Amino acid sequence: MSFWQKIIQYRWDRIEAAISRKTSEDVRQALQAPTRNLDDLLALLSPAGADFLEEMAQAAHGLTVQRFGRTIQMFAPVYVSNECINSCVYCGFNCHNQISRATLSVEEVEKEVMFLHRQGFRHVLLLTGESPQHAPVDYLIRIARKLQPLLASISVEIYPMAMNDYRRLIQNGVDGLTVYQETYHLKRYAELHPAGPKRNYRWRLETPDRGGQAGFRRLNIGVLLGLSDWRVDGAFVGLHAAYLVRRYWQSHVSVSFPRLRPAAGGFQPQFSVNDAQMVQLMCALRLWLPDAGLVLSTREPASLRENLLPLGITQMSAGSKTAPGGYGSKEDVEGQFEISDIRSPQEVVSMIAAHGYEPVWKDWDTGFLNATQP
Amino acid sequence: MTKLPKLVIADRTFGSRLLVGTGKFASTRIMQQAIAASGAEIVTVALRRVDLSDPQDNLMEAIDRDRYLFLPNTSGARDAEEAMRLARIARAAGCEPWIKLEVTPDPHYLLPDPVETLKAAEILVKEGFKVLPYINADPVLAKRLEEVGTVTVMPLGAPIGTNQGLKTRDAIQIIIQQVQVPVVVDAGLGAPSHAAEAMEMGADAVLINTAIATADDPVGMAKAFRLGVEAGHGAYIAGLGRHSWEAEASSPLTGFLRSNRT
Numbered sequence: 001m002s003f004w005q006k007i008i009q010y011r012w013d014r015i016e017a018a019i020s021r022k023t024s025e026d027v028r029q030a031l032q033a034p035t036r037n038l039d040d041l042l043a044l045l046s047p048a049g050a051d052f053l054e055e056m057a058q059a060a061h062g063l064t065v066q067r068f069g070r071t072i073q074m075f076a077p078v079y080v081s082n083e084c085i086n087s088c089v090y091c092g093f094n095c096h097n098q099i100s101r102a103t104l105s106v107e108e109v110e111k112e113v114m115f116l117h118r119q120g121f122r123h124v125l126l127l128t129g130e131s132p133q134h135a136p137v138d139y140l141i142r143i144a145r146k147l148q149p150l151l152a153s154i155s156v157e158i159y160p161m162a163m164n165d166y167r168r169l170i171q172n173g174v175d176g177l178t179v180y181q182e183t184y185h186l187k188r189y190a191e192l193h194p195a196g197p198k199r200n201y202r203w204r205l206e207t208p209d210r211g212g213q214a215g216f217r218r219l220n221i222g223v224l225l226g227l228s229d230w231r232v233d234g235a236f237v238g239l240h241a242a243y244l245v246r247r248y249w250q251s252h253v254s255v256s257f258p259r260l261r262p263a264a265g266g267f268q269p270q271f272s273v274n275d276a277q278m279v280q281l282m283c284a285l286r287l288w289l290p291d292a293g294l295v296l297s298t299r300e301p302a303s304l305r306e307n308l309l310p311l312g313i314t315q316m317s318a319g320s321k322t323a324p325g326g327y328g329s330k331e332d333v334e335g336q337f338e339i340s341d342i343r344s345p346q347e348v349v350s351m352i353a354a355h356g357y358e359p360v361w362k363d364w365d366t367g368f369l370n371a372t373q374p
Numbered sequence: 375m376t377k378l379p380k381l382v383i384a385d386r387t388f389g390s391r392l393l394v395g396t397g398k399f400a401s402t403r404i405m406q407q408a409i410a411a412s413g414a415e416i417v418t419v420a421l422r423r424v425d426l427s428d429p430q431d432n433l434m435e436a437i438d439r440d441r442y443l444f445l446p447n448t449s450g451a452r453d454a455e456e457a458m459r460l461a462r463i464a465r466a467a468g469c470e471p472w473i474k475l476e477v478t479p480d481p482h483y484l485l486p487d488p489v490e491t492l493k494a495a496e497i498l499v500k501e502g503f504k505v506l507p508y509i510n511a512d513p514v515l516a517k518r519l520e521e522v523g524t525v526t527v528m529p530l531g532a533p534i535g536t537n538q539g540l541k542t543r544d545a546i547q548i549i550i551q552q553v554q555v556p557v558v559v560d561a562g563l564g565a566p567s568h569a570a571e572a573m574e575m576g577a578d579a580v581l582i583n584t585a586i587a588t589a590d591d592p593v594g595m596a597k598a599f600r601l602g603v604e605a606g607h608g609a610y611i612a613g614l615g616r617h618s619w620e621a622e623a624s625s626p627l628t629g630f631l632r633s634n635r636t
Contacts, residue, residue: 065588067535069398122425152422217452217481245482250452252481291482356400365422367463368456 022046044284056283084129086196092263099334130159153364166214176218177211184236212248222256226269254293286312318348395583412596426467447474454494499523511542537564566602573606
């Protein structure tokens with residue numbers, strides 16, 4: 001049993017039709033419901049829901065403060081390799097893009113993390129493209145072991161692996177797994193991922209299952225906004241998260257909703273998502289999943305990040321670089337996409353504090369893991 | 375008014391029956407002010423939030439250890455092993471051997487695992503820790519923990535962070551009747567009236583975090599909880615009148631017994 005068995009019960013077109021039928025009355029009911037069912041989620045995501053943004057935002061804010069307090073957990077991405085054998089049409093790392101590529105040495109990764117450590121970061125997310133040849137699991141394990149003394153939490157956003165490889169990562173100090181389905185629309189997924197292992201929709205869809213079975217403490221899923229109808233993808237990512245919460249009850253589940261950014265290759269999104277729609281999606285997910293983490297990256301511009309802050313966000317990155325070596329250990333390597341909020345971590349942290357939130361640098365401890373004893 | 379008896383945990387006396395947590399505050403400064411206003415003398419801190427190796431750690435520095443008992447907690451631990459490891463790390467880093475034991479394998483409702491909690495408590499007590507276990511309101515578990523030597527039991531009023539009040543009231547009443555160590559109602563209390571209610575029932579203390587930290591005015595709310603706890607405890611000591619579940623009947627059914635006698 002995996003989410004694959006679950007998702008085939010819901011057809012994209014049926015969810016899409018159900019969303020478009022939702023009325024203002026449905027939205028009102030969804031807002032008032034003490035616990036919410038799928039129909040409520042669809043109502044909150046519907047065009048009718050757009051008239052209730054303020055009500056949704058107030059409710060989302062209240063729930064988030066109650067569950068997470070006035071805190072924002074800080075993290076930074078560390079790209080360790082941009083080598084990739086996939087050809088995702090929207091991604092700068094697409095193997096057909098003529099860009100400068102690099103895979104960092106373990107020492108270079110350590111240098112990058114030392115830089116982030118000096119800025120205050122204790123939670124990092126390691127990223128790769130998909131190239132097991134350049135970034136094999138043993139390489140990632142060597143990195144994790146090296147970084148562990150410096151960090152409170154190490155997560156990975158890497159190519160999908162088998163469960164046993166995830167177990168090995170966990171044993172060596174990795175506690176979180178991030179993997180986005182990008183879009184849940186089967187046909188469009190195939191169009192957007194014309195070649196490479198990522199073409200396999202089901203293998204990717206079941207990646208959080210394998211991560212949950214392996215025992216990751218944190219599972220982070222998401223959709224890339226711009227690839228399909230955000231309302232339907234929002235419903236599917238909500239269903240996926242709810243499934244993971246129930247099934248892997250010891251893992252904390254977070255959801256990301258990155259919007260497509262300009263990248264090498266020049267892909268133009270067919271389904272753009274404006275700020276109001278972004279707010280609607282975020283609030284709907286919060287009301288559907290009161291306990292889930294909601295992650296906001298530097299893909300979004302500074303001013304919007306400020307305004308989204310009180311609506312349900314629990315984790316933020318800052319000062320991010322999307323190229324391997326971008327924090328100083330290498331020059332002139334291509335990033336995955338252009339970031340938008342280019343403020344320094346210190347500036348972001350001041351902004352967070354000015355909004356009455358406490359930036360939290362450390363909210364985990366490698367002391368939890370058996371692997372801490374070398 | 376007679377002087378109220380003080381709270382005693384593991385032979386240590388405390389002037390306040392309100393314990394406070396340090397999570398969810400908007401800033402360290404507000405947290406410090408709220409703690410001061412609460413009058414609390416025991417302050418619990420999640421070990422996952424602090425860097426024990428860093429003498430300048432923000433949160434550690436913010437709590438004056440001469441004034442408060444710094445009570446580290448194992449929040450985030452998924453099983454006994456993890457909780458014990460955290461407790462030992464804290465002691466090795468110079469914390470007093472007091473530990474608020476939290477084993478919460480489910481990261482969403484954060485409900486405590488009774489099996490793992492009992493296992494960890496037994497071992498930590500043997501290692502010399504003063505163990506304050508966070509538990510569901512389970513009277514048998516409370517007795518079992520007392521038997522292995524914990525210095526309190528800390529049953530929840532409602533799931534943590536929910537502000538729902540004493541949803542577990544009946545079970546907590548049994549715990550108060552049965553255990554001999556102090557009973558600290560730990561989670562879910564959302565209003566000073568909830569805290570007062572727990573104290574009126576005879577709880578020895580309450581622990582509040584979310585309701586203070588997420589209030590519009592945490593300092594004001596901390597004061598209000600202080601008063602709620604004092605009022606409830608005062609009422610308990612003064613001897614609350616029993617609830618009579620019916621008004622006294624104006625013509626008693628057994629009145630004839632008395633009238634016949636005359």
